[in-house]
Amino acid sequence: MDNESSRCAHEAPTAPRNAEDPSRMQSRCSHSYTIQYSGAYASMGVDNSLRLDYFRNNFKIEVIDLGEDDIEFDMIGIDPALANAFRRILIAEVPTMAIEKVLVANNTSLIQDEVLAHRLGLIPIHVDPRLFEYSDKDTPNEKNTIVFRLHARCERGKPRLTVTSKLLTWLPNGSEFPLVSDKSVPNSKPKTYTSFSCSQDTLPEFSNNSIGPKDNDIIIARLGPGQEIELEAHAVKGMGKTHAKWSPVATAWYKMLPEVVLSEEIEDELAEELKKKCPVDVFDIEDIANGKKRAIVARPRSCTLCRECIRGEAWEKRVSLRRVKDHFIFKIESTGALPPEVLFTEAVKILEDKCERLIAELS
Numbered sequence: 001m002d003n004e005s006s007r008c009a010h011e012a013p014t015a016p017r018n019a020e021d022p023s024r025m026q027s028r029c030s031h032s033y034t035i036q037y038s039g040a041y042a043s044m045g046v047d048n049s050l051r052l053d054y055f056r057n058n059f060k061i062e063v064i065d066l067g068e069d070d071i072e073f074d075m076i077g078i079d080p081a082l083a084n085a086f087r088r089i090l091i092a093e094v095p096t097m098a099i100e101k102v103l104v105a106n107n108t109s110l111i112q113d114e115v116l117a118h119r120l121g122l123i124p125i126h127v128d129p130r131l132f133e134y135s136d137k138d139t140p141n142e143k144n145t146i147v148f149r150l151h152a153r154c155e156r157g158k159p160r161l162t163v164t165s166k167l168l169t170w171l172p173n174g175s176e177f178p179l180v181s182d183k184s185v186p187n188s189k190p191k192t193y194t195s196f197s198c199s200q201d202t203l204p205e206f207s208n209n210s211i212g213p214k215d216n217d218i219i220i221a222r223l224g225p226g227q228e229i230e231l232e233a234h235a236v237k238g239m240g241k242t243h244a245k246w247s248p249v250a251t252a253w254y255k256m257l258p259e260v261v262l263s264e265e266i267e268d269e270l271a272e273e274l275k276k277k278c279p280v281d282v283f284d285i286e287d288i289a290n291g292k293k294r295a296i297v298a299r300p301r302s303c304t305l306c307r308e309c310i311r312g313e314a315w316e317k318r319v320s321l322r323r324v325k326d327h328f329i330f331k332i333e334s335t336g337a338l339p340p341e342v343l344f345t346e347a348v349k350i351l352e353d354k355c356e357r358l359i360a361e362l363s
Contacts, residue, residue, distance in 0.1 A: 025142050042115040049210040061342075064329075071340035074257070075328040083254055083328045089347040090252040092241035096337040097125045097132060097146060100233040103177055108227045116221065120233050121245040124335040131205050135236040140174075140194040140204070146211055146235040147171040147194060154223035155330075161223040161358075166216035168233065172200040177232050193234070214336030236274060247345055256323035258303035262295065264318055271295035274319070277309045301329065 058077035069135040075083055109116075127146065135144040148168040154161035176198035200206050201343035218331045221229060240247030260282060266274055267288075274295045284298035303321070310316045332340045 017049060052138075066341065069336060069340060070331065070333045071344070072329070072331045073344075074258075075254070075330050077326050078328065080256075080325070082327075083330070085351060086330075086344070086347050087252050087254060089350050090249050090332060090343060091247055093239055093350055094248045094343055094346050095134075095237050095239050095336075096246050096248045096335070097127050097235045097237055098130045099115070099123065099125070099233045099244075100236045100238070103232040103234070104230075105226055105232075106230040107179065109203075109221050110227075111221050111231055115244070116229070116231075116335055119220055120168075121243075123220075124216055124334055124337055125211070125235055126214040127209075129203075129210045129237050129337060132237045134238075139215075139357065140234060140236075142174070142196045142198060142200050145174075145194055146200075147175050148212075148233040148235070150220075150233065151228075151230045152223060153228040154225055156225045158225060162219060163221045163223060163229060164216060165213040165218040165220060167220075168213055170211045171232075172202075172206070172211075173230055176236070186324065193232070246336055248337050250332075250335050252331040252332045254328045256325065257327035257329055258300055258305055259322040259324050260297045260300045260303055260309075261320040261322065262297065263320055266295040266318055270318075274309060274315075277311070277315075278303075279306065279308060280304060281312055283309070 015331045043149045050208035055077065060076050062074040064074060065072065072295060075086075099117075100119045101234040102114070102120055103115075106111050107113055110117075111254050125146065133144045133148075138144060142363065147170070147295060150163075150168050152163045152167055153163060174194035176205060177193055178190035200211070223229065270284075271285050271293050275281075275285055280299075280302045282299050283295050284292050286296055288294050290304065304320055305323075309319050310321065332343055332344055338346070
């Protein structure tokens, strides 16, 4: 037997590289599904059916933090499937306005027309999409299209020019780029790429609210001396399941409420050790009688289930990490088209419409 064969024969088998750490697998959320069949646990004398009166009495939403573009709230007493349905609807089915068509008149920058159009499409538009209709195959008009103009030029001898979303100018009267005119009709008014019957700024819903990008400092391109960009961008209504640019949320996610339980009294030196173990400061120490100290769970919401508190000898017997199956910490970060609290109410309406359509089809 040669040296290589001898070495291989005596080597202990190793786990594959993609094998997962058992401790990480234990910290995953498992068995999150629920069984609503009333007879599932009938032999144990447990009625596991879903009762509407029980849901009404126990379901609640508690707003923890509300900002301009983000919201954090607790959704309590709900099935995981419904919580996930709200998340999916927020990402893919709540409509917004986004740039879909870009008419490039001149582009001498280093960015190709296709890349430039893609970057423009990802700029959030600050406008209420509920005020617009879906365009589909209709002629672009004041009810389904928003037109922006962008014209930037870097003069020769000047430093490089940064083109930002601030330069996107709203055109309330529609497109200014003419189509090919009919020369057979003299003095005819040139047609454009849109057909607006009135100016959008004369409509009451837009008279006091100017339409434009949510943020004015989004970089679109950088122009060198002599380079120029001139284009029109047409925004229409759409949903995130068609393209991510129509998704109204930067992110929408939830997690089950962590539950940290001390299986026994942890005092004195062990309490100090437990407090130092946690990297997110979940535990605290309180004074008890006779100068003794005791560990308590002060901030369970902050727990990330990193399992640091149960590493080491006998700590798994002292501390238990769990999740509350019907208590969800939900967070929504809006891109700016709609406030986050409005996004959630719109998601509720969409789910309600789906339920009504299903009931109508089954009845």
